[in-house]
Amino acid sequence: MQPGLSVIVHGPDPQGHLGELLDALAADPFTGAEVVVAAVGDWARRQAERRAAEDPRMVVLPLPEGTGDGAARAAGAARATGRWLHFVHAKDGLPVGTLRTIADRTAELGDSADVLVVNHLRSTWQSTGAPSGDGRILARAGRSTVALADFPQLLRLNPVLGNRVVRADFWRAHQALLDASQDSTGTAGEALCDDETYTAFAVLLYADAIACLDHVAYEIRELREQSLPSVTVEQRYALIGRYERLHRLLAERGAPEGPRTVLYDVMVRELLRTFVRSEMPETAAREFFTRASRAAVHWRPENHRRPAGFEGIRRSLLEDNAYTKYRAFQTANQKRREVKSVLVAGKRQVGAKLRDRLYRRALSEPVDPHLAVFSAYWDRGVACNPAAIATKLAELAPHIRPVWVVSRRNAALLPPGTNHIVPGTRRYWDVMARAKYLVNNVNFPNAVVKRPDAIHLQTHHGTPLKRMGLDQLEFPAASKGLDFDALLARIDKWDYSVSANSHSTRMWERAYPSRYTPLDYGYPRNDVFYSATAEDIRAIRDRLGIAPGRRAILYAPTHRDYEVGWTPRLDLASLADRLGEDTVLLVRGHYFYGGAASPLSSLRRSGRVIDVSSYDPVEELSLAADALVTDYSSIMFDYANLNRPIVIYADDWETYAKTRGVYFDLMAEAPGQVAHTQEELAALFETDAWRDEAAMKALAGFRRRFCEFDDGRAAERVVRRVFLGESEESLPPVVPVDERTPAPTPEEATAWQAPQPAPTSDSSGP
Template sequence: MPTPLSVIVTGHAPHSRLRACLDSVTAQTPPDLDIVVTVADDDGAARALAAVHEVRDPRVTVVPVAPDAPAATARAAAAHAATGAHLQFLHPATDRLPAGAAAALTARLGALRTAPDVLLFDHHHAHWWDEAVPSGTTDLLAAVPADTTLVGHPGLLGIAPLLGNRLISARLLAGHPELIGTEGHDELYLSYAVLLLARRITACGTIGLIRHKDRPAQRRAAGPEQHFAAFGQYERLHQLALAADAPTALRARLYDRMVGDYLTTLARRDELPPALLTEYFRRAARHTARFRPEGHHRPGGLDGVRHALLGQGAHLGYRLLRIANDKRRALQSGAATRAGQVAAARTRHHYRRSLRRGIDQDLAVFSAYWGRGVHCNPAAIAAELAELAPDIRQVWIVEPDRVPLLPPGTDHVLPGTRRYWDVLARAKYLVNNVNFPNAVVKRPGTVHLQTHHGTPLKRMGVDQREHPAAAQGLNFETLLERVDRWDYSLSANSHSTEMWQRAYPSGYRTLDYGYPRNDIHYRATAADVRAARAKLGIRPGQRALLYAPTHRDHESRWTPRLDLPRLADDLGEDTVLLVRGHYFHERLPGPRHDRVLDVTGYDPVEELALAADALITDYSSIMFDYANLDRPIVLHTDDWETYTATRGVYFDITAEPPGPVTRTQDDLTGILLDGTWCDEAAAKQRHDFRLRFCEYDDGRAAERVVRRVFLGEGEESLPPVLPLERRTPAPTPEEAARR
């Protein structure tokens, strides 16, 4: 006897989406649920993730497919491996199952006297701000008779054509193998085709799918092919309807759905370039005229005018109608925004003029930490760029108070000045580890590189929406508008890749190259280590502990969580504490001590890491960078519960630490005195931590970035990432003293 239900997961997706989809499926409770997952042979990370689920859950079967296999081929391979009487197809980039969905749908099937060819059910939309937006078709599903056909109930075409919101009988697919075995068919065609071919359709109100809604920037990044694919699918659907001798009323419903989809795409005119928009209109007009059933009546009002213009191929008339509507909406909103627009016009008048000038192909603008100077990943990229492409001029955005700290000869601009707006308007390359201001326009042909400035333990981006203490009034829509300008997002490890895709959903491309600022941890010499310690006044043989706590969003000012003078006294004369506050803070508060050095304002922080024998931190991302040095790390997490509640975290760092974890100062002092901080157990924890979080950092990250982003080299020509066991970190202070 076949199992009642097979859930098939097939298609390429970002790993964060794939993980969420697989987790949602394997969390379903029916023990006889059949789960089939297809993965491309060349996607190592996806194969590993699927393999983990296959090992953990005996219900999972992984089906490998060729790297370039079309969606239909992968879908057919999965269907062949499935054992269920009914199949649910999920695409991991867009779909998840809500809790209890499989059990509820299986129970619904079991309650039916005769198994349907298709069981339709409800779904929710998932936006970045809400994961349970109703589908809008609940009432339509409720009105469907218990046992019907598409001819008997043409209104079923009004249900969103998603593969995931219908269970399709294996019997129906076996009788029509061309449905999922013919190349070029996509979700739209298959979703409607099974309804056209089904002899028995049942509907229910069960929420059996969560469909992720892409943002406009993500749809643009997917390319125009997704829009143009609809023409072939609708053409085949009309052919199928004619072959099935569908009545006029049903063909009219299909026609209305088609024209509605075409007009929706034309309304999203920012998703297609002007040349392709014209071609899209031409093809849509041809279908609108060709497939119009005899006696069909267009809708009334403005929608009817759009239908008529499209059917007549009147592109000019359609554009004039759109312009008129745009002007009407602008007049309605103009009064409320006129004052703000006048002020903004004064500020950006020069910028707008600069935007009309040509792009300077040899100009790169860099910024780090909101204009704090030459720091972090942008600084490392700029240094490598000067070596590999010296003809590209570099300009740094720097706040006035940071100018005296710039390296000699650094070309820079001050925010808000005329030259500032000039370089932002004309630069080919814009590189930042945060975001450029809202007013910056992403010009076609320019390249925006987001480098980030750490591996995310704490919640970032839109994931902060449930933590108001962290978000502090952040406008998430405006944030995402800034994110939409990114062409590239840099990542140091698979965890970061997943979290950035989740926290900043948009259409950028991820560069899994490592963090350039960490290159120094593999390139520094013994002389560099000795020099770093000498600048700080650390004596040979003295143990230097770098204490670098993170910022607490729920605290108004920095209050050290350790009694630092007492800690220095307890550790003895041979230990010096280097105390590095978060860059939000200027200096260390509290009493002074000879062996407690305030290095909050010391730059670059990478020199502090080279000078330190070990790191003490709490939740700061510095731990992920420092781990590249393979030196001891101790976590002091006295307020873990408070921090997680107010800031939110992606995982429990105390359960997967890079070294010993303490909760009190006495515990911390104890492990620093008894050797626990650097014993074999600590080394094992650090090794496992490095495997996960130092994945792409090998000393050549900046080179990969420059060659790919600035020189346009292909992925195949970039230096491959060295495995961890083949990397040699910079010498420890003890090793450096012997050389």
């Protein structure tokens, strides 16, 4: 049976990236695509053959060392049998789920389009997963199929072949033109033989119909420039030849002014950028500028208008071939930027000095005993343990005024009437200086002074499985960029440290060694797990759109320090299909942002997959869920309070434990069943294994250990001890785990719903 999609991996193995790419493809569960590896050289061939031995989808096409990218693409396309072709360079990557995403979209298209353009991420040797700017263009196009003449802005998309998926018949009909090589004189030559950028443009110029998909389906890896061969002068000149050839192609096809104008703007911008940034010898730079000038004049559309400002001046000088004037303009502009930079830096210094003077003056004023500052998650808003404490404070100590520290961006999201301050403002420093109480679930900035008569309450925001604080010193992947001296200085400001269990208390003492007082009171944010009613749970599920009787599974994975970007761990579409229509997946993960173009869109419309990545508070999600699936997130410790099933999805436990460091072996002390593959995870929920006797026995032991102090009165204990100064002995004692009654399950909440009264007859009727 002909596959719908052929992924053509082509090239040598640059800096070991081919192995990563093939491993990712092998791990992808989607079976409706073939993978043709046009492996250049013996090393790439061995890498490919080793993976192909275990993956029937992979076909290895060995190519001699030194085979160019264009020839490798052509060989791979000739071997491919799919109806659509996705060219992936060996140095690049494919996000998890890409195969299904592209296969589903191209299946919808059939023969109605020649090319499908997709979004991408960009990674470098020092950073991973930066979003592209192409999303704005693709979002405007939506899921429509367009002609380039009607939407020429597509020529502004990043010109790489990996973000264009090409219909196989279209590719073969035009291959000689798409991948052939001619220099600017029209003769065959080496200058353009492996010019992927030319091919990326050409497929759009030849296509009669182009489909768009605003979904990240490619990762461009930019190798460090110093690790690549130096760019020759002839290659610089070939850049001009590329654009001249593309313009000739547009002219031959009788393209309207729109595409010609956009391509012209793209050309001039890149030629000027190359001229300015490339350190060419003087003679070569003059020649490049002259050739670029001729191209700019020759291919300028008749009604084209230069942009205003500096860009317009630069283009005018280029068209006039005014090399000497351009260099003078360039030097003057550089000096202008330097002067501006000095002025800006001076203003910042003046501002900092003024801030410091005002802050020191405020610090000399008496502390306000009725002023409390709250912050959570680096000034994100009203959340977590600080929010629960503030709520109880209003009940038990209304004479204390709470003020929240919130970033300018998040201030608009605050509940109406919330008294708040924005970091860096004059009022911020005044309030920070005078507040008696400083409450945070992370740390305040280093510049915040801890006054002797102020009280600093550190609430934390989770029970530690992973190594924290000074315990990260042995794990470079986790401690990269951490200033441990500054961390210790912040810890020394703490007066109290809230803890949910003895494990946390011991780990905090080890990871954050200082003289603060531990408060073994439980986490205030978890109080709601013992106070929520059946009506509350029904209301939350209604807000989320979960129909009565449906099983809701909350999926909440954690971050990996060894992955700078985000890697989704599950194929949600496949999992939802396996679990059936009576199961809803509540997904709290950064990668679930596909918008209308996501392959999960139909599942979202039916309410079977609900994106809750931005839903707050997370405690409401826990109350709404019948079960939790997580990997190593601290949400498991909080959710255990509900005494509902927890399943651990540990597909990379060994890697995580070695790179991040952990305090105990979760595999040996899990709160329920453990799955290592998606197949195992689905199988657990297809039966009652997710909540069988063994699972609930493991959960009971986990609750006794990690829900030790959480009994629904943690916030009250904190407020009475810290804000009201009551003695430890007078506080409400902690209720033993086995004597607590958590909130009802969703099933119980539905069963307890009071029946609606029968309608009464209307005596005024006929």
